Amino acid sequence: MKLKQTIIYLITASLIFTSCGKKEAAPESKTEQTAKAKDHEEAAPTIASLTEDQIQSVGVTTGPIEMKELTATVKANGLLRVPNNNKATVAALFSGVVKTLNILEGDYVRKGQVIATITNPEYIRVQEQYLTTISRIAFAEQEFKRQNELYKNDAGTKKNLQSSSSELRTLSTQKASLARQLQMMGINPASVTNASMRTGLAITAPISGTISNIRAQIGSYVDVSAPVAEIIDNTSLHLDLQVFEKDLPRMRIGQIVHFKLTNNPETEYDAKVYSIGSSFENESKTIAVHCTVIGNKTGLIDGMNITGVVSLDHSTTPAIPTEAIVEADGKFYVFIQTDKKPEAHEEAESKDKKETAPAEKSHARTVNFEKVEVIKGTSDMGYTAITPVGQLAPDAKIVVKGAFFVNAKLTNVGEHEH
Template identity: 30%
Template sequence: MKFNIKNIFSVSTAFALCFLLLSSCDKKAETTQAEEHHDDAKNVVELTPAQVKAAQIVFGNFEKKNLSEVITTNGYTQLPPQNQADVSAFMGGIVKTIAVIDGQYVKKGQSLATFQSMEFNNLRLEKAKLTEELQQAKVNKEFLDLDFARQKELSDENVTAKKTFQKVSSELDLVNNKIKITQQQIEILEQNLLLSGNGNSTTIVITAPISGYITAVNVKIGSNVSANTSLFSIVDNSEMYVELLVYEKDLFKIKVGQNLRFVLTNQGNKEIVGKIFSIGKAFQKETKSVAVRANINNLNIGLIPGMYVNALIDIGNSDVNTLPIDAIVKAEGKEFIFIHEAEEKHEHKTGEKVHEEDTGVHFKRIEVKTGTTQLGYVQVTPLEAIPAGAKLVTKGSYYLQSSIANAEGGDEHGH
């Protein structure tokens, strides 16, 4: 029997190639499985509850916001004029006592200060003079009332000329006006001054015309004040509004009743909402902008007049899913958020007691696509499904991304 060495070599070569090919496929499959496992592992972070607390991680969910159909504008917080007051005296004098300090809350009618005025002697004499004139006018009125009735009766019987009756009627009108004006003058003195003291010195009490907070104390004990000098300033912040400037190109989009929102950095970027109640009818000074005023819904957050605000006026209803900007991290040229899924606790027995072991808190990194950013929020579209019931990390994402980067021995997290 003859063997063909050439054929034997060919068969051996074929078996060797098949073996190498199968080995290559097995290694490739193992590599693929390893890469997939690595990809899953590098997107997961495990922290202890203590680490979660220390990192100040905050959970939340998507918030629906209108980030597209809006008008961006700016302005200041304002107070209506009836919620502001400058307190002054209508005569000069020397400050005797001061009962309030800057920042103190006062009620309408509360005593703010007292001062002594020598000028009041003249006013006291004036009041006495006015009182005497009032009494005399009342006496004249009684006489003219009788004369008026008598002349009217004679005029009706044509016994005397009507000219005399008209003269008496005119005099009676003058007396009535005199009484009315004199009474008003006396009332003004009595309403604005509280008398106490003796001799030539009179103590005048200055009271608060509105309730609110003292924002300025412009005097001190011994200060010599003149008439109409501003002694105190008071503001009542309970009816504050925002005044925004809207330019000519956007005016046709603005309507009374539209909602707006803005944030203040000193309030932790807390969103403040309001509603437009007034649109100006003329341009502000030399600008091509009109003042738009809006009420503020949540006034109990420490606003004061003159705060600068950037606001968004909603002119549409296109709401999108948003998250705070701090929820987004960048790595490997992509954008991610972190989610936390509820995990089961493992139980083990020690004697007759059953203990629960906390296996740690697991966070998973999810790739997303971001859109419009406004007022600290950004539109977010997840690129993979988020399990039902999963919590989203709204604060602390940078810490989680740093944990992933450190585990891989690099620094790939973005800011």
């Protein structure tokens, strides 16, 4: 009986000991798993390595961190305009038939440049009248002198003297009028002779600019009401912003406007407010804010639609193109070009190099990009303000295009390791 009780006691004690051992072992197993998970997270790669061929094929582009005015702004749509005093309609002051046309649409012409010539028999008649008037003046002067002498010697009448004087003044007036007409034709009156009368006139550009429209052709009849061409000076482009009534009190002369073309949002241009309208534009309930385009004007043409942002103050913030930012696990990152090497692969690469045949010594040149966490700020006009979580050099080269591909490359490396 005692032997039986002793056996039961030993079995019970061994079960209790085994159960306690299992309870103590469980926390150790969880701790080991947590440590392994932590090591796994710390080992996640942050540097992606791309070959030059990959960079070129995908279009990975780097750029600096820019300073942008993304806070305290007013958005507005607008239109590019050239003031009327920088537009010109080229017309002939005297009617005629087009003989030569020396321009094409899109050509740049300078003020005074000959763009066409026209002919008309009337031009010869004007020169003929001018030469005839000069001859008559010479005779009238002699007649006036003769009548004056006769009158002094009581051999002539005062009436004849007054008549000759009047004739001389009339002819002098005609000469001045004809000389002015010749000058308007582009003919120097002093050069007009019986042997040098011109049959054609030159039409010159009244301003410097680009030929926007040609209305005439060789053989067509032109006059003041039928112009030859139109010239526009795009260097004097203005920007008319349509600002809503609620934003008008915030507008000031001298404010800077950043704008982009509606059909080309890649390029940004600048303008400066020089005048604020005082009446509503039609039924749109907007007021025109007039701005002068400053800096680069390449690709800008009269009549283009734009989207602009008016900077209400001069405060700027670090910003990069919005597409340069990638999101992962609820956080935001950018990639910067670095000289660091991917640590996770150094040992594997050195091992592979030893096993690789000597004939495979040449490797494609690679560029490394490091993943850096940032905090996103205000976004506008394709740019987003950023604040680096850690330190970021002011001259850092940010991946502004192709960041998605670089991130995908890094993600594939991480999955390969696990």
